[in-house]
Amino acid sequence: MTATTTDFVVIGGGIAGISVAALLSEHASVTVLEAESHTGYHSTGRSAAQYIRNYGNATLRQLNDLAYPTLSGELTGESVLSARGQLLLVLHNECDATINSYLAGASGVEKISATQACDIVPVIKPATFDFAFYESDAADIDVDQLLQGYTRELKQNNGSLVTHSRVDTLARDGDGWRVYCGDNIYSCANVINAAGAWADAVAGMAGVSPVGLTPMRRSAQIFDIEDQSGTFDRWPLFGTLAETWYALPTAGRLMLSPADEDPVEPRDAWPEDEILAGALDRFEQMVDLNPGRPVHSWAGLRTFAPDRSPVVGLDPTANGFYWLAGQGGYGIQTAPATAMLLATQCLDQQLQHNDAESSDRLSAALSPARFR
Ligand SMILES: Cc1cc2nc3c(=O)[nH]c(=O)nc-3n(C[C@H](O)[C@H](O)[C@H](O)COP(=O)(O)OP(=O)(O)OC[C@H]3O[C@@H](n4cnc5c(N)ncnc54)[C@H](O)[C@@H]3O)c2cc1C
Incomplete structure (x- = not known):
């Protein structure tokens, strides 16, 4: 039995979990737990790898726009997009x-x-x-490059990524959480539920109601x-x-x-x-x-999710339990945006890429509170 203490446990090593973990790791200690032998094994590794600005409802189109500067390299100098149409x-x-x-x-x-x-x-x-x-301007996304870029960032910031680690139980631990993975226990202040198709099941393990994925x-x-x-x-x-x-x-x-x-x-x-x-x-x-x-x-x-928008943010019924799920057919192209929104919320910062009012509206449209 080993016990580890960390600020954030992220459950799920798909693009959602890895991207938010990378951003959080600049400011906090982060451990990603992935059930499979490697990251991206499920939805992330099986996508059509497209960036389509006008795909999805109005909330998703805002996320598509917000993600574009990162995907196109405007922010990082390294584009993962190539022209397609x-x-x-x-x-x-x-x-x-x-x-x-x-x-x-x-x-x-x-x-x-x-x-x-x-x-x-x-x-x-x-x-x-x-x-x-x-x-x-629809484009191909190099998903592997995107995932590996975030993984590098996570590791450079001393974040950990543990594969073959299926979370089987979560329990409240004072103001925080204890996360059980076989013989390993992780104590943390915050859990991020980025378990893709399993996100409602992971919420159930924590005694948190599902959002209806x-x-x-x-x-x-x-x-x-x-x-x-x-x-x-x-x-x-x-x-x-x-x-x-x-x-x-x-x-x-x-x-x-x-x-x-x-x-x-x-x-x-x-x-x-x-x-x-x-x-x-x-x-x-x-x-x-x-x-x-x-x-x-x-x-x-x-x-x-029932309204086909992603579920991103703190669950109002459970301290320190955050959702990053329900990305539907848009989870690769929106990942930089949802990661940025969630990381800023977790770290209690203002989103810099939007004015405060529209950022609040977007956060409300994504919040799990809409199902409570
Ligand atoms: C055919 C197809 C085409 C697509 N095309 C596009 C596209 O062109 N553009 C686009 O943007 N999106 C596309 N998508 C959608 C995109 O792939 C998903 O939205 C995105 O990959 C979701 O990422 P994720 O990290 O949430 O999920 P996943 O990649 O599924 O990651 C979730 C991870 O959580 C892990 N996990 C689950 N339970 C536990 C547990 N208890 N303990 C530990 N780990 C756990 C799983 O093993 C998994 O690795 C497509 C999807 C498909 C299937």
Whole structure:
């Protein structure tokens, strides 16, 4: 039995836990506990790795904007983004609500004709959709570089990262917490719950009510492509505005996702053949490209709160218990922003990148208090 004392225990070594741990470690002692053998094993290592400014509801779009300076290297001098673009095809009879919610508050989006869309991705069948939206500043994120950058920062500041450490119990310890991991006990003033799909279960271990998270499976498959056009590697991410499928060309291979959102229990997710086959069918109806058989497939969990905004902040019912969860399909691109918001709250500082009033509004929109 070993006992360790630290200011913060962060539960979960995905991008959420590692990013906030790195920022906190500049000012406090921090230990990250990760159940698996390495960081990023679950959702973080299974994403499509995209930065899309206009993806998600209004709260998420604020986070996307707030995260951009870090991702693009304006703050650190080291960008993790590379140009990609996104082309969204608007189907015949697309409902106005879908179009309006995408356009509300959108920036940098261009409406283009079906012919213009086919100039960008020549294999799309022009008769299968009405028009398209093109978002030129959508970008690929180097997720590994982002995760390793935060890990380096954590270690340089003497923070610890302990893998193979599944938290099994949490108990109140005076004003703080005791966190149990097998034979190891961590005493700390503050716990940060960054356990991804398991965040409600971790709250339960601490006697804190869940916020109502739903892990949703999203799958993807990879195909080898023989490029007839010579332009394949320059195609943007393309798919339907209604999210019935999307495709992403990368180095001679095409990633195709059914854009599925099936609620599942927290687990090591895997794809189902029927769902993958359905995506291929919908893709081939709209795209003149026969990718053949997939060479690889996988699935991961996108975990949503009931209002689909992340849950970031102190739980009003439990001293020293902070949430950093419910990032849905946006957790990589928003990580620098949610980490900064939570770290400033934990350290009781003002957020410098926004005026105080809008920062308060954003914090309220993210706070777990909205479910209490
Ligand atoms: C197919 C797919 C495509 C996606 N595409 C994008 C995209 O293009 N852009 C984007 O921004 N986002 C995307 N996402 C979403 C993004 O991947 C997630 O929002 C993000 O990775 C969530 O990070 P996290 O750290 O919260 O979760 P995770 O990476 O799942 O980390 C949580 C960690 O907590 C650990 N843990 C759980 N319970 C315990 C415990 N009791 N003790 C110790 N450790 C524990 C787990 O082992 C896990 O490693 C996508 C997701 C999927 C599945």
